[in-house]
Amino acid sequence: MLKPSAVVELVWRDETGSTASTLLSCPSSATVEEIDASATALASILLPLTGAVLVKQRIKYISQTIPRTEPVDSTPIRRSGVFFFSTDDDLPDGMVTVPSLKEGVISATEPDAGVGIDVSNADVVALVDALLTNGATNPFGDAFASLITAYVQSRV
Amino acid sequence: MALVNLPTAQVKIDYRDASGSKGSTILHFPFDTLAAIAVAAADLVSAALNALSDAAIDGYTLSYSKREDTPATPTAGSRVEEKGNFVWRTSNGRTTRFTIPAIVDSVLNDSGSIDKTNALITALEAAVTDVDLVFAGADGSDITALLEAYQSFRSSTKRQLPADR
Numbered sequence: 334m335l336k337p338s339a340v341v342e343l344v345w346r347d348e349t350g351s352t353a354s355t356l357l358s359c360p361s362s363a364t365v366e367e368i369d370a371s372a373t374a375l376a377s378i379l380l381p382l383t384g385a386v387l388v389k390q391r392i393k394y395i396s397q398t399i400p401r402t403e404p405v406d407s408t409p410i411r412r413s414g415v416f417f418f419s420t421d422d423d424l425p426d427g428m429v430t431v432p433s434l435k436e437g438v439i440s441a442t443e444p445d446a447g448v449g450i451d452v453s454n455a456d457v458v459a460l461v462d463a464l465l466t467n468g469a470t471n472p473f474g475d476a477f478a479s480l481i482t483a484y485v486q487s488r489v
Numbered sequence: 490m491a492l493v494n495l496p497t498a499q500v501k502i503d504y505r506d507a508s509g510s511k512g513s514t515i516l517h518f519p520f521d522t523l524a525a526i527a528v529a530a531a532d533l534v535s536a537a538l539n540a541l542s543d544a545a546i547d548g549y550t551l552s553y554s555k556r557e558d559t560p561a562t563p564t565a566g567s568r569v570e571e572k573g574n575f576v577w578r579t580s581n582g583r584t585t586r587f588t589i590p591a592i593v594d595s596v597l598n599d600s601g602s603i604d605k606t607n608a609l610i611t612a613l614e615a616a617v618t619d620v621d622l623v624f625a626g627a628d629g630s631d632i633t634a635l636l637e638a639y640q641s642f643r644s645s646t647k648r649q650l651p652a653d654r
Contacts, residue, residue: 335528337629344591345569346560353569359623365498365524365553371622373492378616382609385591390492390555394524394591396531397548406543410504410512414541425583432504433544433599460537467530470517474496481522 334477336363340393345385352388355379361394368392386407408433414450416483418464427471429464432485437487452484457483492555494520499552500531504544515540520553527551566590570645573603576637577617578628584636585626592640603638605627 338358346352357375359368367434369392376387414434418427438457442450461480462472497517505511516534518527531549537606539546573592577585594608603610614635617624 338625338627339524341624346563347567347569347591347608348563348565349568349649349651351569351645353572353588353649355587355589356572357587357624358585358627358629359625360629363526363623364507369555371624375616378588378609382573382593382596382613383589383591384564384593386557386561386563386567387492388557388560389587392553394528394551396528396551401547402545404505404507404543404545407507408543409508410506410510410544413512422605426635427517428496428518430514431538431541432514433506433542435541435543438541456537456540456555460534460541461533462531463537464516467533468522469516469534470497470519470531472497472517474517476519484587 334397334399336395336397337361338393339363339368340395342389342391342393343372343376343379343387344389344391345383346388347385359418394471404433406433406435408435411487413485413486414435414438414476415435415486416450417481418469418471418477419479419481420471420477423473424475425473426470426481427475427477429460429469431460434485445484448484452480453485490557490559490561493558494518494555498522498527499528499551499554500530500534502535502538502540502549503547507545511605512544524551524553544598546588554627558633559568563591564593570649572641572643573619574639574641575603575613575635576639577629578634578636579626579630580633581626581628583628583630584631597640601640603640605635605638610635612614
C-alpha cells in the first residue's frame with residue numbers, strides 16, 4: 334500500500350565533501366512534475382540559507398506491505414535467481430534478481446539441472462510478461478525486449 | 490549548472506528471509522514514466538516476484554533522482570553538522586520539521602535561535618506555507634506556520650569525518 338506521503342530529499346555538500354539532507358513530505362497523490370516544481374522553488378530559497386551546495390534531489394514514493402507477511406520457507410536471501418533480458422541491438426542488456434528463489438522453479442532436466450531456471454514455469458512466464466509489458470528497462474533506459482536466460486546464483 | 494535527471498526511475502523492492510536477512514530487487518523504468526503508472530507496474534511486478542520467492546516482500550521505494558552536473562563551490566568553513574532546525578505547525582494542530590545543513594550565521598541570533606524576522610526566513614516561511622507548493626506534514630496535513638527555528642550541532646558520522654585524519 335502506497336504511503337500517504339512521498340518524500341523529497343535535497344542532498345547538500347559542504348566544504349569538506351560531507352553530505353547531509355533536507356527531507357520534506359508531500360502528498361503521494363502529487364505527480365513527480367508537481368513535486369519537482371515545488372522542490373526547485375524551495376531549493377532556490379534554501380540556497381542563500383546554507384553554506385553548502387545542492388548536489389542531488391530525490392523524490393521517493395514508498396509502498397509498504399500491509400499486513401506484514403512472513404517468509405514462506407527458509408530459503409536464504411542469497412540464493413537468487415538472475416534473469417537476463419536483451420534490449421535493442423548494440424545496447425546493454427538488463428538484469429533482474431530474485432532473492433530467496435523458490436526451489437520449484439529450478440530446472441530438473443539436463444543440461445542445466447540444478448542451475449538453470451525453468452523458463453516455461455507459469456510463475457516465471459508471469460514475471461517475464463509483467464516486466465516486458467510494463468516498460469521495464471536497464472539502468473540506461475533501454476527497454477527490455479526478451480528474456481535471454483535465467484539461472485541460480487548464490488550471492489555472498 | 491543544473492540538476493539533471495538520471496535516465497530512469499528506480500524501484501527497489503525489499504525482501505526479508507526467515508533469518509531476518511534482507512535483500513532487494515532493483516527495477517528501472519524510463520524517467521518520464523508517471524508515478525501512478527510506475528506504482529501500478531511495481532505492484533504487478535512485485536506480485537509476480539512474490540510468487541517466485543520464499544522471502545517476504547516488505548514493500549518498495551520508487552525513486553526519481555536528479556544530480557547537479559556542475560556543483561557550485563561550498564562556502565569556506567561550511568559544515569553540514571551545523572543544522573538549522575525548522576519546526577512547523579500543521580493544520581491538524583501537530584508539528585512537522587526539517588533541517589537545513591550548514592545554516593549560515595547571518596540568520597542566527599546570539600542565543601542560537603534563528604531570527605524569524607530575517608528576510609530570508611520570512612521568504613522561507615512564505616514558500617513553505619504557500620498553498621501552491623506541495624509540502625505537507627508527514628500525515629498529509631497542510632503546513633500553516635513556522636513554530637520554532639534554531640541552530641543545533643549533530644555528531645559527525647564516520648563518512649563525514651575528514652578523509653585525511
